[in-house]
Amino acid sequence: xxxxxxxxxxxxxxxxxYLTLWVALAMIAGIAIGAVMPGVVNAxxxxxxxxxxxxxxxxxxxxxxxxxxxxxFGAISGVARQPRGLLITxxxxxxxxxxxxxxxxxxxxxxxxxxxxxxxxxxxxxxxLILLGAxxxxxxxxxWSQLTRGDATYTLVQVxxxxxxxxxxxxxxxxxxxxxxxxxVPWKTLVLATLLYVVLPLAAGMLTRRALxxxxxxxxxxxxxxxxxxxxxxxxxxxxxxxxxEVILNRPAVILLxxxxxLIQSYGxxxxxxxxxxxxxxxxxxAAPCAMIGTSNFFELAVAVxxxxxxxxxxxxxxxxxxxxxxxxxxxxxxxxxxxxxxRFAQDQS
Numbered sequence: 001x002x003x004x005x006x007x008x009x010x011x012x013x014x015x016x017x018y019l020t021l022w023v024a025l026a027m028i029a030g031i032a033i034g035a036v037m038p039g040v041v042n043a044x045x046x047x048x049x050x051x052x053x054x055x056x057x058x059x060x061x062x063x064x065x066x067x068x069x070x071x072x073f074g075a076i077s078g079v080a081r082q083p084r085g086l087l088i089t090x091x092x093x094x095x096x097x098x099x100x101x102x103x104x105x106x107x108x109x110x111x112x113x114x115x116x117x118x119x120x121x122x123x124x125x126x127x128x129l130i131l132l133g134a135x136x137x138x139x140x141x142x143x144w145s146q147l148t149r150g151d152a153t154y155t156l157v158q159v160x161x162x163x164x165x166x167x168x169x170x171x172x173x174x175x176x177x178x179x180x181x182x183x184x185v186p187w188k189t190l191v192l193a194t195l196l197y198v199v200l201p202l203a204a205g206m207l208t209r210r211a212l213x214x215x216x217x218x219x220x221x222x223x224x225x226x227x228x229x230x231x232x233x234x235x236x237x238x239x240x241x242x243x244x245x246e247v248i249l250n251r252p253a254v255i256l257l258x259x260x261x262x263l264i265q266s267y268g269x270x271x272x273x274x275x276x277x278x279x280x281x282x283x284x285x286x287a288a289p290c291a292m293i294g295t296s297n298f299f300e301l302a303v304a305v306x307x308x309x310x311x312x313x314x315x316x317x318x319x320x321x322x323x324x325x326x327x328x329x330x331x332x333x334x335x336x337x338x339x340x341x342x343x344r345f346a347q348d349q350s
Contacts, residue, residue, distance in 0.1 A: 022234050023328055030238040034245025041242045049192065056239055057196045062232035064142045066225045068156070068205030069218065082154065085277065085286040089158050092273045092294040093136040094169060100268065101133025102126075102177045104261040113257055121315050125258055128306050128319025130177045133265065134170055136162050137296030140331070141289060143229050144296065147335045148288035148342075155289040156202065162293060174305070237328055247318065248325070258322040266330045270295040274338070277345075284345035288338040296331055299324045 034041045047054045109122035117125070137159075145155040212218045241248070248255060270291050277287030302320040310316040 022230075023237050023332060026234045026238040027241045030241030030243075031245040031248060033238070034242040035249070041245070044239060045243055052192055052196065053239075053243075056236055059232040059236045059239070060140070061196060061201055063140070063229045063236070064201040065204055066146070066222060066229050068142075068152075068201045069208050069222050069225065082282070082286060084280045084282050085154060085290045086158060086161065088273055088276050088280070088282070089162065089290050089293055090165070092269060092276075093162060094165060094173075096272065097136065097265075097269055097294050098130070098134040098173050098177060101261070101265050102130050104265055105129035105133075108257075108261045117254075117257070124310060124315025125319045127178055127310065128302075128314075128316035129258070129261060129323075131174060131302040131305050131316065132262070132297050132299070132320055132323040134173045134177070135166070135298035135302045137293050137298055140296050140327075141293045143233055144292040144331055144335055145289035146226075146229055148292070148338045149285060150289035150292075151283075151285040154286050158289065158293055166298070233328075240324055247321065251318075254318070255322050255325070258319050259326050262323055262326050263330065266295050266326070267334075270334050282345075284338075284342050287345060291338070292331065292334065295334060296327060297323055299327065 044055050045053065105126040109117055109125050114122065141159060142152075142155060144150075145152065208221070209218055212221055273291035273294050274287060277290055282290065299320065302323065303317065306314065306316040306320045
């Protein structure tokens with residue numbers, strides 16, 4: 001355990017303990033920068049390949065790399081001895097999450113919010129929420145896993161397996177839920193995101209471990225670079241809010257309405273996965289990331305598909321963006337809850 005966390009009973013250092021405050025300040029700063037210096041925001045927004053923002057990609061890479069250095073490939077074979085965490089992840093992500101999100105979207109926008117939302121707008125918001133629900137997290141879960149002292153190796157296996165399933169299952173599930181058969185999935189986005197957020201950081205982590213050699217040197221190096229994850233997270237939040245600042249300021253009421261089913265879905269999915277892990281006596285170092293994967297979303301893919309199907313200024317694209325805005329505060333609250341309940345998982349040997 002690094003010096004950064006050793007003095008904190010919940011596994012967080014002084015900087016991480018106040019991460020919610022730093023993220024809130026980053027949100028405010030991002031919106032302010034977007035309003036005062038739109039040229040800077042436009043320059044960042046234009047740095048894209050296959051609908052992936054390269055600036056954000058670099059920052060996410062900085063978040064993921066410290067976690068990858070902790071991945072011990074010699075321990076991957078041990079994942080097979082803990083299949084329950086993988087089973088929970090797969091059931092929640094692919095048999096529950098997409099369909100529950102679609103149900104909530106229809107419930108709210110075709111029924112509860114119907115008096116305030118035009119039917120054509122409601123259909124767009126429903127489509128965007130379906131796209132979010134069908135895309136479990138790829139990159140950010142490494143940050144949440146690190147904050148809950150998750151098993152880095154097991155988290156990698158969970159994310160990798162989800163990525164493989166996403167390649168074949170995302171389009172059919174979304175097509176079924178949207179009621180269309182000609183959905184176009186931006187495969188370049190999916191492949192490039194996997195390379196940027198998983199493959200390259202993993203390769204860098206492997207090379208780093210090999211260069212450092214001893215476990216002691218690896219632990220010391222990991223402790224030194226761990227702050228990169230938090231800095232990358234805060235900078236990413238500032239950029240995302242800068243890119244969407246105008247939308248947030250111009251349409252606050254609609255954003256709040258879209259956020260309602262996302263919040264219910266997020267906390268509900270976490271409760272299902274975390275509760276199942278507790279009931280099945282899954283160790284906390286596996287249970288926490290297991291629940292986080294389904295709760296968090298692969299927002300790059302969801303946004304890209306929404307834009308390709310419905311257009312940049314569509315309600316579907318807006319709904320996926322709201323998912324990005326809601327995710328960080330929600331995930332930080334769940335990280336705090338997972339850390340507070342660590343001792344409830346009696347079999348955790350971490």
